[in-house]
Amino acid sequence: MENKYNLKSPAVKRLMKEAAELREPTEHYHAQPLEENLFEWHFSVRGPPDSDFDGGVYHGRIVLPPEYPMKPPSIILLTPNGRFEVGKKICLSISGHHPETWQPSWSIRTALIAIIGFMPTKGEGAIGSLDYTPEERKALAKKSQDFFCESCSCCMRSALLALTPNSNPSAEDHKAKELAQQINFKAESSLSRQSSESSGAASEPSTHTLGDSSTASGQEDADRPQAEQAEPPSVSRAEQPPAAPTERPLSPRQRRAQRRGEQPPREPAANRAAFVPANRQHQDESHAGSAALILVLTLALAVLIFRRIYLAQEYKFDYDF
């Protein structure tokens, strides 16, 4: 493998290191690159104890972007588990309550521990998440041991070190839970996956998180906590996964809502109220809904721009006075 890659590439250097670091399976996880591709890994993780996944061992793929570790890995589960859909990318959320983004000092091991920690959390209807009953999950956990992966020819029964009475699952478990609280995962939607597949492999990197390296999102994230305070909690809750797209169109209003503190609060209440139903409507995911949303937002934007011009002129007038 060493000859195939440019050792000066930061990603290659880092992945080689990670491969060495993760070479031996532990009791809880194992991951190694495929023989023919350093940028695709296969992993196995043990289901967390004291959960419906206890006794299960789950297998999956990790796809690393060329910019790794500056951009996050994508994770795809291959074993049916009742928590994540099989064969779909789980990305860092772009729409979570905590606008978490990937950190370059995290590693594949961080991602594996986070996956373990994330399994017992609720799917809550997020796209790509599953909320199977405990019985179904327990049955899948039992069955998972029989899973055999042909591409890395490994069987789940022997993929990880056996648990011993000496092993201390609670320490690992605690770490996993802590990580899961920090990181927000979300499964990639099936439709967007189709579109990214149809547009070819070139679009693959674009499925990574929004927060990555874009200034605008960075700023938005930084602003968001304040903006959320200005909204009724039910709205931000309702906005959760399917409404992710509204995040962007909403932001000008959110910013204005924030700035209202500095300016006389002259925005008509009706204007603000008009947004809330528009958001809800958007959740229908109907085309008409999104068209209406765009229309409303365009109008609102126009109103706000005019208001701003008006305020600016008035301000100058005062000033000249």
Next chain:
Amino acid sequence: MRSHRRRKQTWTAKMAEEQQESSQGEVEGVNCLAYDEAIIAQQDRIQQEIANSNPLVSDRQELTVLQREYAEEDSVYQLKIKDLHKKYSYIRKTRPDGNCFYRAFGFAHLESLLDDSKELQRFKAVAAKSKLDLVNEGFTEFTIEDFHNTFMDLIELCEKQPSLQELLNSFNDQNVSDYVVVYLRLLTSGYLQREHVFFQHFIEGGRSVKEFCQQEVEPMSKESDHIHIIALAQALNVSILVEYMDRGEGGTVNHHVFPEGGDPRIFLLYRPGHYDILYK
């Protein structure tokens, strides 16, 4: 600190407007569920545009370039630029990508080390030891050592008395430059967490210092505020002076030295949402 953040919003709001206007046409035909993709693609494009028109670190320019950035009748800014002229003659711009504070600091400081071998040796020792401090705090050694090595390589480059152009080239190599930014972010995060008892008082929203670091310090593109600057200045024991230029009345530019009472080596210009380097 809160009012400081508000000032940034003029700029961000403007950007969001532009983004929204152009996104309306394109997004319409796409199914709602593909919005994520469309937004990400849009952001990538905007990012690319910013990248194409701004080098990561620019050449040194006459300060007069600032006058042309604002309308002549924009008396608030024009007065402040005049005030700035009393103290400074040149400016070096950085790319507005959310990492500008770290990049501006990193470049300005290494540049100043080119003709100060005493400070260079002190700084090298501090930087060399810093990795161990981070590891002792719980950072994983093998994940941070590439960033640390890149940082040390640059300091060693400075020891060899390279031309300014060489240093500038390194800082404009995205891989090198971003790794330096990552390491400076880690140093900032490490210092904040080490001194968490003190810094806890300055963190809003009921977050712990650790959470704050994970959300606002370590991820790339997260902008810097007073708290980040104080932490990095203290972590490396380098004094930084920031000139604040915004829409506030008064006609003069206010400055702040981090940490207070220090003898600043590095001069940065802050305009809402962005840091550039100033030279006397």
